[in-house]
Amino acid sequence: MLSAKNLFQEILDDDESFRLFCSIAAGGESQGGWENGRIAALAPESQRALAPRIARHGADEDKHGRIFNALLRKRGLRPVTVPRETDYTMLLEKHGIGLAHERLRGEERLTEHDIITYLAHSRVTEQRASEQMALLRKHFADHPDLGRAVRMISHDEDNHLAYCHEELLRFARAGHGRAIQRALRACALAEIRIYRDVSLAVMDHMGRILGWSRARAAVLAAGIHAVYAYERFAGWRRMVSLAQPARRDALGGPATAEPGIA
Numbered sequence: 001m002l003s004a005k006n007l008f009q010e011i012l013d014d015d016e017s018f019r020l021f022c023s024i025a026a027g028g029e030s031q032g033g034w035e036n037g038r039i040a041a042l043a044p045e046s047q048r049a050l051a052p053r054i055a056r057h058g059a060d061e062d063k064h065g066r067i068f069n070a071l072l073r074k075r076g077l078r079p080v081t082v083p084r085e086t087d088y089t090m091l092l093e094k095h096g097i098g099l100a101h102e103r104l105r106g107e108e109r110l111t112e113h114d115i116i117t118y119l120a121h122s123r124v125t126e127q128r129a130s131e132q133m134a135l136l137r138k139h140f141a142d143h144p145d146l147g148r149a150v151r152m153i154s155h156d157e158d159n160h161l162a163y164c165h166e167e168l169l170r171f172a173r174a175g176h177g178r179a180i181q182r183a184l185r186a187c188a189l190a191e192i193r194i195y196r197d198v199s200l201a202v203m204d205h206m207g208r209i210l211g212w213s214r215a216r217a218a219v220l221a222a223g224i225h226a227v228y229a230y231e232r233f234a235g236w237r238r239m240v241s242l243a244q245p246a247r248r249d250a251l252g253g254p255a256t257a258e259p260g261i262a
Helices: 004-013 015-042 045-074 088-094 101-105 112-140 147-210 214-233 235-239
Strands: none
Touching: 004 015, 004 112, 004 147, 015 045, 015 088, 015 101, 015 147, 045 112, 045 147, 088 147, 112 147, 112 235, 147 214, 147 235, 214 235
């Protein structure tokens, strides 16, 4: 039976596919950590109170990268070079989503508009991350090797999403509502396209590693295209709505330490 649980279990059971999965995940999380760290350092004076929360966001992402690398070490595996077509974070940046890395490498202070752009980008991508980790938590929360990591990362991603909602609502109350909605819509429509392309690329690599038949690969590709069609028609709207989260001040404290894995 072809299901999300069975598919991931197959990837988990094979060293090479697991190696690629963790390498992709670790690379994306580490990149996100760097981005948030630079944004915190460059936050405008008017938003200096927000800088510790941005830094906490970055520290969480760095921690997630270390967790995925620890999972590799526990299996006696080393990371592989992430294929460019599977690099979700870099492809978003390449297509102008979020803040340009060239800008973040400089020393010029960001503007309030830049912070709104960052938060809108995070609102959309954290929705995706929260949903993906919820799926893994559903099937692997009690897994002897992955369980603790999955539960911790899922909790963090939910915190990140709550933080984005809360901060964007604060900016909306300050009169930036229209700019926020424009940024969210543009980011969501771009993200679903990039997510589709990255999903197809990842499945192509996994299929070659695991020796999937052409028929099975075609079924999985059709499923990815079906998800994109739904998201392009209506599903993207879940990424642009804003509501006061149940978790308030979700990033108000220090980052929690990663679980002992290796």
